[in-house]
Amino acid sequence: MNKSELVQQLASRADLSRAEASRAVDALFSVENGIIAEALRGDQKVQITGFGSFEAKRREARKGRNPRTGKEIDIAASTSPVFRSGKSLKDSFGG
Numbered sequence: 062m063n064k065s066e067l068v069q070q071l072a073s074r075a076d077l078s079r080a081e082a083s084r085a086v087d088a089l090f091s092v093e094n095g096i097i098a099e100a101l102r103g104d105q106k107v108q109i110t111g112f113g114s115f116e117a118k119r120r121e122a123r124k125g126r127n128p129r130t131g132k133e134i135d136i137a138a139s140t141s142p143v144f145r146s147g148k149s150l151k152d153s154f155g156g
Contacts (some may be wrong), residue, residue: 064086064090067071067090068082068083068086069082071085071086072091077100082131082135088144088152098142100115101115101116101117101142102117103111104117109147111147111148111149112134112146112147112149112150113138113144113145113150115143116142116143116145117140117141117142117143118138118140118141118142118143119138119140120138120139120140120141121138122135122136122137122138123135123136126137
């Protein structure tokens with residue numbers, strides 16, 4: 062499902078216009094100013110009970126190997142967004 066399909070489903074299920082549904086999806090998921098992205102940049106965890114949680118994970122700088130040459134390389138520290146599914150969502154897949 063892509064963004065436009067998500068907007069269409071939200072509009073249909075919540076009895077919203079496509080424009081209203083699109084604004085709602087953008088308010089949540091926009092990279093620049095969406096609620097989730099802003100919370101993660103502010104070192105907050107976004108937890109949706111039963112569905113899952115979003116958080117920013119920090120990886121320290123470390124040494125690695127170039128798989129092609131075998132030469133040791135420096136890997137810079139980084140922060141990445143991570144989603145962890147909740148128990149109810151996992152259970153809904155039969156596992």
